[in-house]
Amino acid sequence: MFNNKELFKIAFKEQLVSRLGKNIEEASAGDIYKILGALIRESIGREWAETNQAYKVQEEKQVYYFSMEFLIGRLLGNNLLNLGLLETARDGLLDLGWSLEEIEEQEPDAGLGNGGLGRLAACFLDSLASLQYAGHGCGIRYKYGLFEQKIIDGHQVELPDNWLQKSNVWEERRADKRVEVRFWGQVEVREDNGRTVFDTVNYEKVWAVPHDVPVIGYEDPHVNTLRLWSAESSMDPSKMQIEGHNSYYRFLDYYRSVESISEFLYPDDSGYEGKLLRLKQQYFLCSAGLQSVLRTFDKLELPYSELPDKVAVHINDTHPTLVIPELMRILIDEKGYGWDDAWDITNRTVSYTNHTLLSEALEKWPANMVRELLPRVYMIIEEINKRFCGMLLERFPDRQDLVSQVAIIESDQVKMAHLAIVGSYSVNGVAGLHTELLKRNVMKPFYELFPERFNNKTNGITHRRWLMHANSELSHLISESIGTGWIKRPHQLLKLESFKDDSAFQEQIMSIKRSNKLRLAAYIAQKQGITIDPDSIFDVQVKRLHGYKRQLMNILHVMHLYNEIKDTPSADRVPRTFIFGAKAAPGYYLAKSIIKLINVVADVVNKDLQVNGKLKVLFLENYSVSLAEKIIPAANLSEQISTAGKEASGTGNMKFMLNGALTIGTLDGANVEMYEMLGDDNMFLFGLRSEEVLDYYRYGGYLARDVYGKDPRIKRVMDQLVSSGPFCCHEREFGLIYQSILDHNDEFFVLRDFNSYAETQAGIDQAYLDPQAWATKSIVNIAHAGHFSSDCTINRYASDIWDIRPVRPSINV
Ligand SMILES: *Cc1c(COP(=O)(O)O)cnc(C)c1O
Secondary structure (H helix, E strand, O other): OOOOHHHHHHHHHHHHHHHHOOOOOOOOHHHHHHHHHHHHHHHOHHHHHHHHHHHHHOOOOEEEEEOOOEEEEOOHHHHHHHOOOHHHHHHHHHHOOOOHHHHHOOOOOEEEOOOHHHHHHHHHHHHHHHOOOOEEEEEEOOOEEEEEEEEEOOEEEEEEEOOOOOOOOOOEEOHHHOEEEEEOOEEEEEEEOOEEEEEEEOOEEEEEEEEEEEEEOOOOOOEEEEEEEEEEEOOOHHHHHHHOOOHHHHHHHHHHHHHHHHOEOOOOOOOOOOOHHHHHHHHHHHHHHHHHHHHHHHOOOOOHHHHHHHEEEEEEOOOOOOHHHHHHHHHHHHOOOOHHHHHHHHHHHEEEEOOOOOHHHOOEEEHHHHHHHOHHHHHHHHHHHHHHHHHHHHHOOOOHHHHHHHOOEEOOEEEHHHHHHHOOOEEEEOOHHHHHHHHHHHOHHHHHHOHHHEEEOOOOEOHHHHHHHOOHHHHHHHHHHHOOHHHHOHHHHHHHHHHOOOHHHHHHHHHHHHHHHHHHHHHHHHHHOOOOOOOOEEEEEEOOOOHHHOHHHHHHHHHHHHHHHHHOOOOOOOOEEEEEEOOOOOOOHHHHHHHHHHHHHHHHHHHOOOOOOOEEEEEOOOOOHHHHHHHHHHOOEEEEOOOOOOOOOOOHHHHHHHOOOEEEEOOOOOHHHHHHHHHHHHOEEOOOOHHHHHHHHHHOOOOHHHHHHHOHHHHHHHHHHHOOOOOOOOOOOOHHHHHHHHOOOOOOOHHHHHHHHHHHHHHHHHHHOOHHHHHHHHHHHHHHHHHHEHHHHHHHHHHHHHOOOOOOOOOOO
């Protein structure tokens, strides 16, 4: 496209004139962004077409990753990076008077996800393309992504995230590839030449229109597709006259109901969202996605018995589970297959990732709702259930208990996880501990029935975004020290271990961390007008707000530190800056109350001159991918403090590790695997183990009130939540929090782990006093983080689950 900066400048200025009729002097930052984006988007058009052509000609097996969420964030910087054009564009823009960072800020975050699950999908797409796999994303083009969070008077306020307000330079609307999705109606059964035929009549028809986003691989002309579906009305206005004078209002109603399908992302991170609209969204994704997958497959002119050899459909959590009955429906009703063949094909095509052990997050739909909205699909689910339960009773004639435990439809509820397991050939958890807990507890009967289906694939993160793009200084230092091989083979980061005691290297690591901290400090100063000490420990907890993630334990501990400082103001302390970022689901009142508490504590602490220089607390609003990229490279300490057994994997933990932060954490999720590599020398472990937590749940034996009564530090901070004192302005301000701990017996063991947490934190102060030793630990962390690159994760999915190999796009095919 543009191999050097001069060619870049020429192309850029030409585009500016031809597209916007502007000279460089007249252009705004927004103009520059738009032109740069369009330039990149167009320049990869050929590679995009060639990649697709190569897949077709080579008849490669293709993976379709179905996910209700893709938290992709901004694309400009990453696309430039993967195209190898980052430096050219940066230098060229500088000549034209612009900084690339400023231009990147013009791009709205594509926040089409809630948190970890959606971000995982985005990291996977980057790895699939960079490793040259034929793997695509299939999702919904929500008009509004996850809400934008504002903090007003310490409270979370949600604003709509109108990310498409300015046009999206990356997407390509493909009206010619639209498909029809049908809702409602009645099923009519008839006989046709000895075959039973099912026709759905009086259905409502909706167009699903794909918007394709190119997914550019790293330094290879390999471009996959993220296909995002948008709902559009399909009623023909020219026919309205015939239908009578009320038809216009009917049209308006219909129009609104259609548009709403792809209007909003549900802002629930976990927990069951019982909305009809949500079910509609799920089916919309499954039906549209499958139709387009099968259209591509049809071009091969192969029998459907070969579908599993050419197509893998992966479902990211249970949200797209309806692909199973929908594929059955298409094979039986439209392609003429019998039940057994259709079931065999479906079963060998679909694989499923489980993301949660929280029982409230296991999806269930009222059977009536499914039956009414999707009558034919419901019939198929019923038949799957009938056959599955029948098979069980045949094998275990006196185990009616087992049958009701694992049935897909039970007590008028459709259980999506059960359907996903029964209808797929692979079920994976997302970290070793998580998978074991699935097998041993939550999904035990299924594991006993289908042990060969269960496998673990520990999550990963793309080191291209989270290190090369977010922390380019560190990335360059690594390449200078161990060469650039780690970029393609992230395990080579292990070579850094030999530098861990090298004092010159330590100095460089520390100096890069400091400059990242200064940059974050400048951002905070500009946003909030608060100055923070770049030499303090930057102690960071950024993630969705949830009881099990225990932001509450963190802030209670901060309150305790404040109390300590106020008691003995003259005592020496290692200065700390606590940084929080978290969105709470809008209806999750306890979580919102914790946000308020963090903000109140921040206000008190930051204004208190006596603790100034020792303690600061920040809540950064609107945590998102682009904010994460600013915060994580500046962190010294990563808070991964969930109640053991609750966090399926976590990926935030990996991002921090890769950027040289040390972790204070419980033995939960992927922390367990981090600890296996790092040991006590390089990670700060504390708290209950998952077996202990499980034992408490099973056998009882924990009383939060006992801890409260016995530990005066805890009593003091708990009382400060509800009685007048430094943090509480009116009684009951934080009553909900107080009750959740003392009246509802502290479901997440905040008080139980408090002491262990506080002691470990005190140890961290001591460790920080030895900067060399800290730098050694930091280097060891970075060295082992290659293991968590999503490249490694995707290679394991590719070989163990999908059975796919990299494709070399041949030129001139
Ligand atoms: C990585 C990431 C998450 C997931 O963080 P966890 O700590 O694993 O919960 C959530 N949100 C954003 C924006 C992220 O980048």
